[in-house]
Amino acid sequence: MTAHTARNAGAERVESARPAPEAASAGEIGGLPWIEDAGKIAPSDARELSRLFFGRLQVLEEGTPAHQYARNTLIEMNLSLVRFAAGRFRNRAGGDMEDIVQVGTIGLIKAIDRFELSREVEFTSFAVPYITGEIKRFFRDTTWAVHVPRRLQELRVDLAKTKESLVTELDREPTVPELAAHMGLSEEEITEGIVAANGYAAGSLDMPADPSEAGRRHAAGRTFADVLGGPDPALETVENLHVLAPLLGCLDARERRIIDMRFGQEMTQSLIGAELGISQMHVSRLISRILRKLRSGMFVEE
Structure with missing residues (x-):
């Protein structure tokens, strides 16, 4: 999940939980007090109110305005838990804490959806592992430039x-x-x-x-791009010679001698013919036949 996806997912979940404006006009929704700005509630008060809201959330019908209001208010009241957990990852956030908070909010939402008062544990103790787990998963999946196990x-x-x-x-x-x-x-x-x-x-x-030049804005030294190696044009020749060597060993003595004189000593076909006592045309046909044999051997698929 990218930071952009996390931000959108968190925003969509919170937005979908907002009650209709007409429902909020009443002083109470689903037996719960109307809270105008749940994010401004002190953490100590949020703990007490969270128990009240969780109690009603479990009996309210999912999808109703009252259920949406209770869930959304719980999210906003407990955002301080997300900021607390995100603070532990400040050094790894690269200066952008907003993404970490958004990812942590998804963990908070998961905790709210799975929490039950019958567990007899504080919601804070239940929620923090969900929040930190979501943040750690975010770092594990997105911060590595190259994926490793x-x-x-x-x-x-x-x-x-x-x-x-x-x-x-x-x-x-x-x-x-x-x-x-x-x-x-x-x-x-x-x-x-x-x-x-x-x-x-x-x-x-x-x-x-040069690491010593890393802090200079207008350093005239070489960059990594300047010293980065490029394709060696001679590499293909080396590979071809490596494949060709055993094929040359399969030629008979006369064929190897012709190849040596033509390509090793760079003799003309006329000189080769004179050396072997044959015509230039015969030398040309022999060289063509030998080269076809070598080429067919080099292009055989293993």
């Missing part, structure tokens, strides 16, 4: 914590064997986790290749 996502977090601990203890960056020994994993698993962590964020190719 859940196991490696979790390993990245453990690696970061272990690195931070060992840097303090060793006063230097820990090595892969040290990380493996500390975490009880193999060196291959640690290496896999470090490589996977590179997929968490994608950098721009216009960033300076």
Whole structure:
């Protein structure tokens, strides 16, 4: 789910729960007091009112204006829980807390729809895990630039914590064997986790290749795009020669000699004919036949 989808979903759910204006004109809806702005209610008062509203929500018929009013008011009264839970992810939000609050609101709505007073637990204790779970799911599904397995996502977090601990203890960056020994994993698993962590964020190719120039607005140094490798035009030739080598070994001695003289020593067909005691036309037919044999061997599908 993207942040835009989360925002729209949360807005649609809250909007659908609003009662009709004529229903709100009465001082009471479905046996519940009319609250003009539920978002301004203090958290201590919201806890008491939430019990009242949950009690009525369970007996009201779903889809009626009274049921919609009770559900919507519960959402607005408990938005402080979303802001509290979202605050724990402030450092990971990249400066945009609005998306996190919107995602957390979806978790709050799920908690309200599933809460029952018979559980004999405070709604806050029941709702916070739903809210934080929704936010964590959002980070897991949307913040990685490259999708990696859940196991490696979790390993990245453990690696970061272990690195931070060992840097303090060793006063230097820990090595892969040290990380493996500390975490009880193999060196291959640690290496896999470090490589996977590179997929968490994608950098721009216009960033300076030298980290010391990253903070300069008009750095004249080379960017990553400048040092990025391109296709090597000679690579195809290397691949062709690799395939051609065993095919040349299948030729007889005379055919290999002709190929060597024509393409290795760059002799003309007339010189080859004189060397072998045959005509230039015969040399041309032999070369054409040998090349057809080599080409057919190179294009055979395995």
